[in-house]
Amino acid sequence: MSDTALALRAIDKRFGATTALVHASLAVRRGTLHAVLGENGAGKTTLMRIAFGMLHPDAGSVEIDGAEVSFSSSADAIRHGLGMVHQHFTLVPAMTAAENIALGGHGLFRSGDVAAQVRSLVERTGLAVAPDARVSTLGVGAQQRVEILKALARHARTLILDEPTAVLTPRESEELFGWLRRFVAEGGTVVLVTHKLQEALSVADEVTVLRAGTQVLTAPAAGLDVHALVRAVTGEERTRPLLRTRLATRGPCVARLVDVSARDARGVVRLQPVTIECFAGEIIGIAGVEGSGVHELVRLLAGRLAPTSGSVMLPTTIGFVPEDRLRDAVIETFSLTENLALRDAATRGGRMPWPALEEHTGMVMRAHNVRAPSPATPVGALSGGNQQKFVLGRELEARPALVVAENPVRGLDILATEHVLRELGDAADAGSAVVLYSGDLDELLPMADRMFVMFAGALREVPVNRSAVASAMVGAMVGAS
Amino acid sequence: MRRPDARWGISAATVLVIVLAVMALLLAGGHDIRGSLAAMWNGAFGSTYAVLSATLVRATPLLFVGLAVGLAFRAGVLNIGAEGQLLAGATMAMTIGLLVGGLPRILALPLVLIAGAMAGAAWAGVAAWLKQRFGVLEVISTLMLNFVATYMISWAVRGPLQEPTHVYPQTVELSGAVRLPMLIAGQRLHLGFVLALALALALWWFLTRTAAGFRVRAVGASVDAARSAGGIDAARTAALAFIASGALAGLGGASEVTGVTFALYEGISPGYGYSAIAVALLARLHPLAIIGTALLFGALEAGAAAMQRDANVPSVIAVVVEALVVLGVLALDRARSRRMS
Numbered sequence: 001m002s003d004t005a006l007a008l009r010a011i012d013k014r015f016g017a018t019t020a021l022v023h024a025s026l027a028v029r030r031g032t033l034h035a036v037l038g039e040n041g042a043g044k045t046t047l048m049r050i051a052f053g054m055l056h057p058d059a060g061s062v063e064i065d066g067a068e069v070s071f072s073s074s075a076d077a078i079r080h081g082l083g084m085v086h087q088h089f090t091l092v093p094a095m096t097a098a099e100n101i102a103l104g105g106h107g108l109f110r111s112g113d114v115a116a117q118v119r120s121l122v123e124r125t126g127l128a129v130a131p132d133a134r135v136s137t138l139g140v141g142a143q144q145r146v147e148i149l150k151a152l153a154r155h156a157r158t159l160i161l162d163e164p165t166a167v168l169t170p171r172e173s174e175e176l177f178g179w180l181r182r183f184v185a186e187g188g189t190v191v192l193v194t195h196k197l198q199e200a201l202s203v204a205d206e207v208t209v210l211r212a213g214t215q216v217l218t219a220p221a222a223g224l225d226v227h228a229l230v231r232a233v234t235g236e237e238r239t240r241p242l243l244r245t246r247l248a249t250r251g252p253c254v255a256r257l258v259d260v261s262a263r264d265a266r267g268v269v270r271l272q273p274v275t276i277e278c279f280a281g282e283i284i285g286i287a288g289v290e291g292s293g294v295h296e297l298v299r300l301l302a303g304r305l306a307p308t309s310g311s312v313m314l315p316t317t318i319g320f321v322p323e324d325r326l327r328d329a330v331i332e333t334f335s336l337t338e339n340l341a342l343r344d345a346a347t348r349g350g351r352m353p354w355p356a357l358e359e360h361t362g363m364v365m366r367a368h369n370v371r372a373p374s375p376a377t378p379v380g381a382l383s384g385g386n387q388q389k390f391v392l393g394r395e396l397e398a399r400p401a402l403v404v405a406e407n408p409v410r411g412l413d414i415l416a417t418e419h420v421l422r423e424l425g426d427a428a429d430a431g432s433a434v435v436l437y438s439g440d441l442d443e444l445l446p447m448a449d450r451m452f453v454m455f456a457g458a459l460r461e462v463p464v465n466r467s468a469v470a471s472a473m474v475g476a477m478v479g480a481s
Numbered sequence: 482m483r484r485p486d487a488r489w490g491i492s493a494a495t496v497l498v499i500v501l502a503v504m505a506l507l508l509a510g511g512h513d514i515r516g517s518l519a520a521m522w523n524g525a526f527g528s529t530y531a532v533l534s535a536t537l538v539r540a541t542p543l544l545f546v547g548l549a550v551g552l553a554f555r556a557g558v559l560n561i562g563a564e565g566q567l568l569a570g571a572t573m574a575m576t577i578g579l580l581v582g583g584l585p586r587i588l589a590l591p592l593v594l595i596a597g598a599m600a601g602a603a604w605a606g607v608a609a610w611l612k613q614r615f616g617v618l619e620v621i622s623t624l625m626l627n628f629v630a631t632y633m634i635s636w637a638v639r640g641p642l643q644e645p646t647h648v649y650p651q652t653v654e655l656s657g658a659v660r661l662p663m664l665i666a667g668q669r670l671h672l673g674f675v676l677a678l679a680l681a682l683a684l685w686w687f688l689t690r691t692a693a694g695f696r697v698r699a700v701g702a703s704v705d706a707a708r709s710a711g712g713i714d715a716a717r718t719a720a721l722a723f724i725a726s727g728a729l730a731g732l733g734g735a736s737e738v739t740g741v742t743f744a745l746y747e748g749i750s751p752g753y754g755y756s757a758i759a760v761a762l763l764a765r766l767h768p769l770a771i772i773g774t775a776l777l778f779g780a781l782e783a784g785a786a787a788m789q790r791d792a793n794v795p796s797v798i799a800v801v802v803e804a805l806v807v808l809g810v811l812a813l814d815r816a817r818s819r820r821m822s
Contacts, residue, residue: 304709320709328709331702338695345699345711348692 002066005030005158005189006051006082011060013046013213020046021213023060026191028158028206030065033180033190035204035221037197037233039413043213044193045087048160051191052084053077064158078104083151084160087411089143091135097142098131101150121149127179141172158189165199166410169289169439177203195413197229198442209233234414250449251280254401254433255301260310262296270296272457273310278402278433283424285448285464286437294454295406298437302404315402319395319432323406325384329391332380336372337361339379340394368393369419385416392420396427403427403434409443421447491813492763492770495806496777502805506798517792524787525780534669535786538741540779542567542750544677545733546757547764547771548684549601549726555688555766556722557701562608562623563730564754565630566601570731571738572634573600575642575652575745578738582656589658594735601731602724604630609723613716619723627754635747642745651746661740673736678772680729685768697722730754752800756782759803762810778803 006028013021021043028034038044049055051062053071061068064080071077074084091100098118102109118131127145135143144164151159159180165173180190181203194200200207201221209217209232217232259273270293278284278301288294299305300312302320322328330339340361341352361375370390372382379387388408396403405424409417425447428434438444444451451464503521507514525536546563553560560566574597581589608626611617637643638650645653661671688694699707700718707713733753742749760778764770778799785799 322709324705327703327705329706330710331699331706333702334699338699339710341695342699342706342711345692345696345707346713348695350692351690352692352695354690 002063003029004063004066006191007063007066008047008051008057009061009063011047011050011062012058013043013050013055014058019213021050021057023215024210024213025060025215026051026208027218028189028191030189031184031187032205033184033192033203035192035194035200035207036210037194037200037207037229038210039195039233039415042210042233042413044210045162047210048084048162048191048193051077052082052160075104078151078154078156081155081157082160083148083154083156083158085144085147085151085162085164087163087166089147091143091146093134093136095135096131097129097133097135097138097146097149100135100146101131101153103150104154117153118149121153125149125152125179126182140167141169141175144168144176157187158191159183160191160193162193163195163411164192165194165196167439170441172289173199195411197226197233201226201229211235230414250282251431251433253277254280254315256311256313257300257307258311258313260300260307260312262293262300262305262307264296269308270457271300274457274459276301276452276459278435280401280431280433281428282449283428283434283436283447285444285451286435286454287439287441287444287451288437288454289439292454293457294437297454297459298404298406298435301402301435302406315400317398317400317402319398319400319403319427321388321391321395321403321405321408323410325387325391330379330387333378335376335378336365336370336382336390337375339390340364340375343394343398364393364397365390367397368423385412385419388412388416388420392423396423396432399430400432403432404437405435406437407439408436409438417443489765491810492765494813495763495809498809499781499802499806502802503798506801507794510794512792512794517788517794520791520794521784521788524791525784530668531783531787533665535783536776536780537674538669538671538779539783540775541671541674541677541740542733542737542753543756543760543778543782544674544681544772544775545736546730546753547760547775548677548681548768549729549733550757550761551764551766551768551771552684552688552697552729553723553726554761555701556697556719556726557704558719558723558726559618559620560605560608560623560723560726561620561758562605562626562754563726563733563757564750564752565623565627566604566727566730567734567737567750567754568627568630568634569604570597570601570734571745571749572630572637572642572734573597573731574735575655575738578655578659579642579652582659584658586658590661590739593659593739594732597735597738598728598732601734602728604731605727606724609720612723613720631747634745634749638746649746652744654743655739659739660743661736669741671736671740673740676736677733677775680732681768681772684729688768730757751782756803759806759810763806 004027008024008026011021011024024043024047026036026047036044046055050057053074053076062071063069069080098115101118102114115131122129127149129142129145129149135146164176168176184190192204201224204221207219207221207224208215209229211233255278257274257276259275260271261269261273262271264270274297286294296305300307303314303318304320326332337358341357358375365372368389370393371386403424409420412420424434424436436444436447448464451462453460453462504514507517524531526532546567549563550560574593577596578593581592604626608619608622611622612619638652642652644651661673664670664672688698696713696718699711700713700715704715708715737749738745756778760774761771764774781802782799785796788794789796
């Protein structure tokens with residue numbers, strides 16, 4: 001048997017006029033954890049979809065254990081011992097964990113047998129999941145474990161994980177990596193697709209960097225540092241460090257929540273009475289794990305959620321950058337102009353001034369460096385980074401007194417991330433109060449003037465230590481005192 | 482990425498499929514294809530009478546309900562109850578028409594048409610309310626309300642609205658004051674056709690040019706984005722579009738009794754409300770394109786009727802074709818979006 005568990009050789013792939021991959025190669029040795037890095041649009045996900053049989057390469061070959069294969073579907077890939085955990089989970093929310101794991105099996109379905117199988121799988125792998133729990137009631141981390149178990153139940157020896165930590169808390173990420181390391185130590189193989197460079201360096205054995213659809217670097221992680229990776233990923237030297245100079249004097253209070261509590265969509269109380277004030281010119285960083293109430297707090301501040309009790313004072317203009325861009329911020333099939341018009345759609349009367357709106361859209365595109373052929377281009381045709389730059393431009397353009405950004409750089413590449421964070425900093429400098437929620441403390445700390453942590457519905461202010469992620473802060477996020 | 486021409490290509494391909502399907506059905510039924518198609522063509526376009534008294538007369542109710550379905554679908558409301566809303570409109574128009582038949586036309590006719598529209602709106606309003614209050618899916622409620630409307634007419638024409646001799650299950654005829662004027666002497670084409678054309682233009686203008694129309698499109702495209710990014714009251718917008726959709730269908734019913742049948746009886750609609758779904762889908766919910774597809778289906782139905790008369794081919798062939806269109810558009814659309822993603 002070959003030493004290489006999975007190899008993709010000289011893969012070409014085009015989508016219409018877009019070239020996704022040009023002679024892209026990747027060789028993953030058995031028993032290693034291999035990180036695949038690259039900006040959005042570099043071709044990471046496309047390459048993985050080809051490896052998993054979801055896409056056909058235009059040229060090049062796929063090899064499993066040294067033998068060339070040709071997959072016509074992901075079922076073929078699964079038969080060859082591959083398993084993939086997608087960034088957006090492919091679980092049926094209304095079904096139990098065990099039922100989800102059994103999906104795609106053959107023959108009779110006996111719920112008792114399946115639950116027993118899952119229980120033994122859980123025991124063997126150490127991935128804690130309650131077989132009878134409905135997936136919709138599970139947290140993100142647990143859903144991810146169900147996905148991994150699903151792959152393992154089909155005897156996957158090579159696991160492909162696409163941005164697995166994008167939705168995890170720091171502790172959940174640590175647990176996942178700990179488990180992946182054990183899986184690799186026992187002879188399994190892991191391909192980790194990520195855009196977090198530090199993460200790749202600390203956990204991977206080998207690293208491959210893709211840029212513009214081509215492999216530009218493959219090396220053992222041990223010999224690399226972050227600077228070398230940034231150079232490889234972006235193809236340029238980064239000079240400007242993203243450190244916001246500390247706020248000297250803050251302006252008047254523009255938003256205030258006093259003893260506010262709230263329920264989520266299912267009516268569960270998510271916020272204990274919470275009090276917070278936002279002042280003009282400052283950036284407030286908010287951290288918190290899924291289910292801590294941070295989501296409800298952010299939506300309250302954005303004026304998108306009504307409180308169940310307490311008093312809320314908000315400015316008339318609020319810019320809101322929601323976490324799920326394609327669901328809450330833009331309509332994919334609508335043009336940029338129409339999406340710009342969306343912002344004032346509720347209050348507008350009479351006729352739509354389309355020519356003026358189109359001109360306005362062009363202005364926003366130029367001012368915020370949104371790359372698109374024209375204002376008439378549908379938003380769905382833009383890259384994620386450009387979509388986010390457009391949303392940010394739309395929301396900041398009215399110079400709102402309060403800007404609320406919810407995980408604004410999630411899934412963005414380095415350049416787009418920098419752009420978005422810089423714009424938020426500029427908005428604060430120009431006098432807006434900025435509330436920045438992120439699941440990534442590394443992202444928050446260089447930006448925030450004040451930091452709050454949500455845990456179990458309670459809000460706590462913590463000191464800002466810009467030099468390092470204070471362990472106290474991580475502790476606060478997971479409820480340690 | 483998005484190529485609108487490809488989407489229209491699907492519609493064009495579907496029209497071609499219609500022609501082929503008709504031929505295949507004729508062949509399967511052992512009919513003389515040339516003779517049948519000639520009869521169909523003559524019935525739809527063969528003479529001034531065919532166009533002005535068959536095709537366009539058939540196209541008129543299809544245009545009303547096609548616009549109704551188009552508007553609802555654009556708002557993300559799956560109103561498949563245009564049939565029931567049309568029947569409710571026809572019933573109310575008839576009832577009011579019998580009451581105000583003695584008034585001058587300038588007064589009576591608008592009253593009757595408005596009554597029809599309001600009844601259609603109310604019929605849709607029931608489903609809109611059920612959705613808002615209890616979360617009942619409109620696909621189910623509107624479909625069920627179609628049956629309620631059908632049997633309501635059966636009851637009405639044997640009960641309160643039956644003609645005085647109590648022999649026939651139908652109403653008496655409307656007086657001249659509450660009949661829509663004919664457009665051309667000697668032809669059956671009536672003012673309802675012009676009204677429907679004007680409404681198609683108005684709906685197009687509303688959806689593309691007004692803020693309220695933009696809200697309807699936004700809610701139809703994405704409830705979440707309309708709410709979160711636009712602050713739009715999505716439930717209210719969708720409910721209003723739903724009710725307006727019912728009004729359009731109800732007006733279609735009023736136009737039928739005041740322009741074509743002049744009386745109410747069972748089977749006053751041969752399923753216009755269902756054909757409307759094919760009309761709207763084939764037009765990709767575009768109000769101006771709905772004019773074209775309504776004319777196409779009007780011709781198809783007129784032609785099928787003539788084919789039955791002259792070539793002895795069952796006219797249900799038109800229904801089969803309409804069903805094929807719905808399936809074809811949906812399947813091709815889905816196949817296309819799968820290829821694109």
